[in-house]
Amino acid sequence: MSAIRLLVLGAVRMHGRAHGYQVRNDLEYWGAHEWSNAKPGSIYHALKQMAKQGLLRAHEIAPSTAGGPPRVEYELTDAGTEEYFALLRDALVTYDQRGDVKTAALGFMVDLPRAEAVTLLKERVRRIEEWRASVVAHHVPEEGPGQLGHIGEIMNMWVHTADSEEEWTGGLIERLEGGAYTFSGEGDPFVGVLAEDQENPYATGEPHPGDAF
Secondary structure: OOHHHHHHHHHHHHHOOEEHHHHHHHHHHOOHHHHOOOOHHHHHHHHHHHHHOOOEEEEEEEEOOOOOOEEEEEEEOHHHHHHHHHHHHHHHHOOOOOOHHHHHHHHHHHHOOHHHHHHHHHHHHHHHHHHHHHHHOOOOHHHOOOEEEEOHHHHHHHHHHHHHHHHHHHHHHHHHHOOOOOOOOOOOOOOOOOOOOOOOOOOOOOOOHHHHO
């Protein structure tokens, strides 16, 4: 699963309606351009593609300040909302070696009820254990990575990474069960996006043709 769809849908949802530059600004504010494939071109492409797929509704508003065509604002359709939560739930339970999808899911997990988030994370732990067992079936860490030559270091890294992931996820579950953070239905959520006129200290400053739209 690509993180870009989840990130873009989540950013639009947080605003209600947002134009492309707002979405780009949010994702750069979150550092997503560093840990995912959320570069300007992929962000604008995702917005247009998901509008074509019926996941986003596009609204033309006043002409852009750059003097180009009318700026387009996007909002989630019912199908887009359904897709967003499906991607979020899948990202919370899925374990793989990439960190972008997991990181995106953590940024939006409070959009779910607390109990559901905990249940999904517990399923994540189960899948980590299952995945680790499938690796260990072919590579016994106690015998050292040398049993497969230097290639064994790859499996050694996988096992250690899985162990670390399981420990961290277990700690997160404990924090959530202890009442950490504000989840859906519990009150005012943490605001993680910039206001329209607020300067982004983490912006790349690299112009893109889509910024005007």
